[in-house]
Amino acid sequence: MSALDVLGTVVMAAGGALSLLAAIxxxxxxxxxxxxxxxxxxxxxxxxxxxxxxxxxAEGWGLFAVGLLLAAFLFxxxxxxxxxxxxxxxxxxxxxxxxxxxxxxxxxxPLHVVERAERGFSVPRWFLLLVVWxxxxxxxTVAVLAGGAIVAAIVEMLLTxxxxxTRVRPAAVIVFLVRYFGMVVVSNLRVAREVLNPGHDGIRxxxxxxPLSTDSIFVATLxxxxxxxxxxTLTVELTDDPRVVYVHVLQxxxxxxxxxxxxxxxxLVSAAFAA
Numbered sequence: 001m002s003a004l005d006v007l008g009t010v011v012m013a014a015g016g017a018l019s020l021l022a023a024i025x026x027x028x029x030x031x032x033x034x035x036x037x038x039x040x041x042x043x044x045x046x047x048x049x050x051x052x053x054x055x056x057x058a059e060g061w062g063l064f065a066v067g068l069l070l071a072a073f074l075f076x077x078x079x080x081x082x083x084x085x086x087x088x089x090x091x092x093x094x095x096x097x098x099x100x101x102x103x104x105x106x107x108x109x110p111l112h113v114v115e116r117a118e119r120g121f122s123v124p125r126w127f128l129l130l131v132v133w134x135x136x137x138x139x140x141t142v143a144v145l146a147g148g149a150i151v152a153a154i155v156e157m158l159l160t161x162x163x164x165x166t167r168v169r170p171a172a173v174i175v176f177l178v179r180y181f182g183m184v185v186v187s188n189l190r191v192a193r194e195v196l197n198p199g200h201d202g203i204r205x206x207x208x209x210x211p212l213s214t215d216s217i218f219v220a221t222l223x224x225x226x227x228x229x230x231x232x233t234l235t236v237e238l239t240d241d242p243r244v245v246y247v248h249v250l251q252x253x254x255x256x257x258x259x260x261x262x263x264x265x266x267x268l269v270s271a272a273f274a275a
Contacts (some may be wrong), residue, residue, distance in 0.1 A: 002059075004056055004057070004059055005057055007056055008053045008054070008055075008056030008057030008058075009053070009057065010053075011049050011052055011053035011056060012049065012050055012053030012054065012057070013053075014049050014053075015045070015046045015047065015048070015049025015050035015051075015052075015053055016046065016050060017046070018042045018043075018045055018046030018049065018188060018192070019042070019043060019046030019047060019050065020046075021038070021042050021046075021191070021192045021195045021196075022038045022039065022041075022042035022043035022046055022191075023038075023043075024038075024195050025037070025038025025039075025042060025191060025194075025195040026038050026039055028195065028200070029194075029195075029200065029203070030097065030200060030203065031094065031095075031096055031097055031205060032089040032094035033086055033089055033090065033094065033095070033205060033234065033236075033248050034203055034205060034250060036082055036085060036086050036089070036234055036248075037191055037232075037234055037250050038191055038195065039082070039085075040078050040079065040081070040082035040228050040229070040234065041184075041187050041188055041191050041228075041229060042188050042191050042192065042195075043078075044074045044075060044078040044229075045184060045188050047070075047074055048067075048070065048071035048074050048075065049071075051066070051067035051068075051070040051071060052064070052067040052068060052071060053067075054067060055067035055068070062135070062138030062139075063138070065135045065138075066135055066136070066138070069132060069135050069136075075184075075229065078228070078229075079224075079225035079226065079227075079228035079229065079235070080225060082228045082234060082235070083224065083225065083228060083234075083235045083236070083238075086234050086235065086236045086248060087236050087237055090103065090207070090236050090237075090248075095207075097205050098205050098206055098207060099204050099205065099206050099252055100206035100207065100208065100252060100255070101206065101207045102207055102208055102209035102246065102255075103207045103209065103236065103237060103246045106209075106239075108237065108239055109239050109240050109241050121153075121156055121157060122156065124168070125156060126152050126153060126156045127152075129148075129151075129152035129155055129156065130145070130148045130149055130152045133147075133148030133151060133152060134148055167274045168272065168273055168274075169271065169272055169273075169274060172268075172271040172272040173272040173273075175268065175271070175272070176268045176269060176271070176272040179268055180226060180229070180230075180268070183229065183230045183231060183265075184229045184230075186231045187229055187230055187231040187232065187233075190231050190232055190250075190251065191250075194250070194251070202251050203250060203251065204249075204250075204251055204252040204253075205248065205249065205250060205252065206248075206249045206252035207236060207246055207247065207248050207249070208246070208247050208249055208252075208255050208258040208259070209244050209245075209246050209247075210244065210245050210246075210247055210258055210259050210262035210263075211242060211243070211244050211259075212243045212244065212245060212262070212266055213263075213266065214243070214266060214270055216270070216273075218273060219266070219269050219270050219273060220238065220243055220245070221238070222269050222273065223245065223262070223265055223266050223269050224238045224245050226265055226269065227245065227247055227262065227265065230261060230265060231261075232249055232250045232251045233247045233248065233249055233250070233258065233261065234247065234248040234250075235247060235248075236248050245262060247262065
């Protein structure tokens with residue numbers, strides 16, 4: 001057995017363990033919102049590790065790249081579904097056991113995203129679409145590259161410019177991704193520990209209103225989505241005027257701690273994506 005086989009097996013074992021813990025958490029956690037933490041955090045990372053581990057064991061760049069792409073899609077879509085399901089659960093009255101609730105009785109003004117009228121061709125975005133095309137084909141021939149370039153260009157011309165983003169700072173993006181990966185790992189360890197705790201006495205659920213200082217819709221949306229994978233938190237609502245993200249907390253200790261956690265995440269995102 002080669003070193004890559006060992007590494008891939010370990011990664012797959014970790015992914016399988018997290019997926020199992022996520023399934024157990026969905027069954028044993030006491031409330032709907034608590035179960036959403038297991039469904040979004042552990043399940044997403046577990047499936048991502050399984051996909052990446054398979055690619056490592058296969059010892060082929062194509063399958064490994066597909067695994068990375070699948071992981072990226074999971075982390076890009078799971079927060080959105082978690083946000084919507086958590087919001088639906090809250091407004092359906094599935095809020096038993098909250099020790100603190102800043103959302104109760106609030107006159108909500110949901111964030112309204114206004115797209116720019118003009119269409120803009122972004123070369124970096126076109127290149128990313130081309131990379132995705134080549135990864136799915138797993139065959140970087142001239143014909144595949146040419147076909148991907150044309151398809152990516154057509155898709156890019158149909159897209160509108162993302163509102164509120166003027167430039168991306170690569171170094172700050174790397175810092176954000178590294179810090180965020182650490183948050184994801186800590187978050188999953190917390191959920192796993194609580195799943196394995198028979199009495200679940202560490203669960204103290206709360207909903208905390210965390211104000212955002214950014215004027216960028218893109219930054220606010222990215223922060224709200226990223227919160228879902230940070231330790232012990234899940235976005236329930238994002239409002240405008242004032243711009244506030246309402247966070248469901250699995251293991252609540254203080255409002256100040258959540259405010260600091262959200263503000264730190266907002267600083268990382270704002271540094272990476274200048275508005």
